[in-house]
Amino acid sequence: MKFALHFGNTSFPDAAGAMRLARLAEAAGFDSLFAVDHVVLPEHYDSPYPYSANGRLPGNITAAMPDPLVWLAFAAAATTRLRLMTAVIILPLRNPLVLAKQVATLDAMSGGRLDLGIGVGWLREEFDALGIPFAARGRRTDEYIAAMRALWRGEPASFAGEFVRFEGVRCTPAPPRGAVPVIVGGHSEAAARRAGRLGDGFFPSIGAQVDTLPLLAVARRAAAEAGRDPAAIELLMGCPGALPGSGQDPLVAVEERRRQGVGRVVLPLGAFLPDLEDSLPRFGEQVIRRFGAA
Template identity: 60%
Template sequence: MKFGLRYASLGRYANGPAALELAQAAEAAGFDSIWTVEHVVVPHGYQSRYPYSETGRMGAGLEDFPIPDPLIWLAYIAAATRSLKLGTAILILPQRNPVVTAKAVATLDHLAGGRRVLLGIGVGWLAEEFASLGIPFEDRGPRTDEYVAAMRALWSQERASFAGRFVSFRDVFCRPLPAGGRIPIIVGGDTRAAARRAGRLGDGTFRPAAGRWSCWTRCGAPPSRRDAIRPTSRSRSRRRPIRPRSRRSPGEA
């Protein structure tokens, strides 16, 4: 069993010196991984229900608190560590340009020495945040599926091409490539849709509401992909147990 630190980029660790201190201490103590979170903006007075809290609000109800960009924060601590895995828990993928994101993630992997990045992704839940970014909330599920396929094409093909509903490109070079031509993708969420997405597309699944522990576990895969799947990793969480949703909710994607 391997352990990681979750919510590592929040609170006092949003600041540079404290972030480095935390990452180096975690590595020295034998932790396997460190994980960030993401929200580009938190709209004041949002009405969307946070699915991982009994109150329906995140951050103990706070709205105004620092949430650094996860990839930039991880790049910062990567330079001060040697083996600590660098995870996002999660990156809200449908809010991002997949080509730019593929480039940024591959660059992080390359600069960190290779095979250190664990890309946790999710579809998001905060409709008001999507509206602030000018991105449709309703199609975030199929958008996420397509973005995963497009990013994997950029990471694995020498001259990449992809044609989809939301993103298309033809005969492009995207360098540097990640080590081994892939980044492990961990699919977050506690809904049936998230579980199905993890089974179809993921190298693992991230369960954010598993009592005191949040964990990601590897998914089954064809033999050609098994060498890219990481062992089970668990990370500390202070959440109370939340009952997984058994029915599809209106906001599920």
């Protein structure tokens, strides 16, 4: 079982904080560190936020939210083993050629430690601000994944789709592993099916106001229907019972996730604040090392 910390860039938006957190997480035995994404946040929005009961973004929208790839670059520079993941980058808001270059560069410079967590987005007003159609974001996402993978193969790449078209171009450096794993995030059946058809993993996002556990089976079934090995789809999921102060036995809670097929447990960083120097090593000793994670 592997363990990840979520919301790193919103909890520690400055360079010193990013590097401090990354070092502590790596020393405690966490597998990976996640960073969230929005390009812009409108002052006024009607779109319901799907990860809180009141449909509104938590916290203050004036708080710093660094670009996830830039922030993860600081975390990468401070560590040697810790994996890094966008959770999730809003893929249809990005030019896929530019993003493929940025992602491959960070993956190469970190020694192949990047996972690209992607989502289709929920905030229509953000799409409007960037001049990108909200209605076509699902089809755009599928096509962008295919286009980026074509660029990552390290040879003259060509692609012709509804939204993206290029011929005979190179994108270097190439990812050390031949591609960057794409982890599909989301709380819907559409996200689960996309993960099964196209993803290297599936992450039903923390805080969804629906039961996301059944979506794991949806992702596996979609993989089988697409002729892929369902067991090859990494499953990531939250585990409230493992959090400090939950009142539950964290070992029992994590073991239950393992029985459900989850390979990486994702925990919100806020549960370990404010004293990371105490809370992260303690969790590493009491929980992570009991499951054999490095």
